[in-house]
Amino acid sequence: MSGNAATPLAESDLPGADWVDRQTVSLARCGVTAADAARLALGEAMPGWVAGLMRLRNFIVGFVGLKGAGPGAGVDGGRSIGGFPIVSKTPEKLVLGFNDWHLDFRIVVEALPQAAGTGITLTTMVKRKHWFGRLYIFLITPFHVLIVRQSLKGIAAAFS
Numbered sequence: 001m002s003g004n005a006a007t008p009l010a011e012s013d014l015p016g017a018d019w020v021d022r023q024t025v026s027l028a029r030c031g032v033t034a035a036d037a038a039r040l041a042l043g044e045a046m047p048g049w050v051a052g053l054m055r056l057r058n059f060i061v062g063f064v065g066l067k068g069a070g071p072g073a074g075v076d077g078g079r080s081i082g083g084f085p086i087v088s089k090t091p092e093k094l095v096l097g098f099n100d101w102h103l104d105f106r107i108v109v110e111a112l113p114q115a116a117g118t119g120i121t122l123t124t125m126v127k128r129k130h131w132f133g134r135l136y137i138f139l140i141t142p143f144h145v146l147i148v149r150q151s152l153k154g155i156a157a158a159f160s
Helices: 034-044 048-064 131-158
Strands: 002-004 019-027 084-089 093-099 103-114 117-128
Touching: 019 131, 034 084, 034 093, 034 103, 034 117, 034 131, 048 131, 103 131, 117 131
Parallel strands: none
Antiparallel strands: 002 019, 019 117, 084 093, 093 103, 103 117
16 A cells, blocks of 8 residues: 555546545455445445544534535435545546535545556545635544555455
8 A cells, every 4th residue: 555645636536636645555356446446445344433533523514514524424325435426437437525615625536457456546636725624634634544544454355
């Protein structure tokens, strides 16, 4: 697994993004789709402590008018994965996310064939709109990095 805080991405996924986290894992299994990986990363393989943090986050941010996100956020299963709305979808690339008043964000899940399996990349892109968006990202970044790493470990375990 690896992570980069400023990896160049397709500008079309989130024009004007000014914060990026990208982490990857290689799987020995072929044929894993982006949706398979996203369902595991954002739901089935999500540890209880992560789901608890997301519930706490949704409770706290409700007081300042931010949208809920993650499991239990109220988006129906046909148009979302793990409570995150689907923006676009192909077998190799799934883009989730939404726009809020403090920032816009996208979660990009890529499943790319490799010589002996599938490479899974989880990328979070954020366009911070003002000081509150910058403060929010500053505060959640340590948790975000841990959650993404744990999600990748869950994907690797499920497809080993």
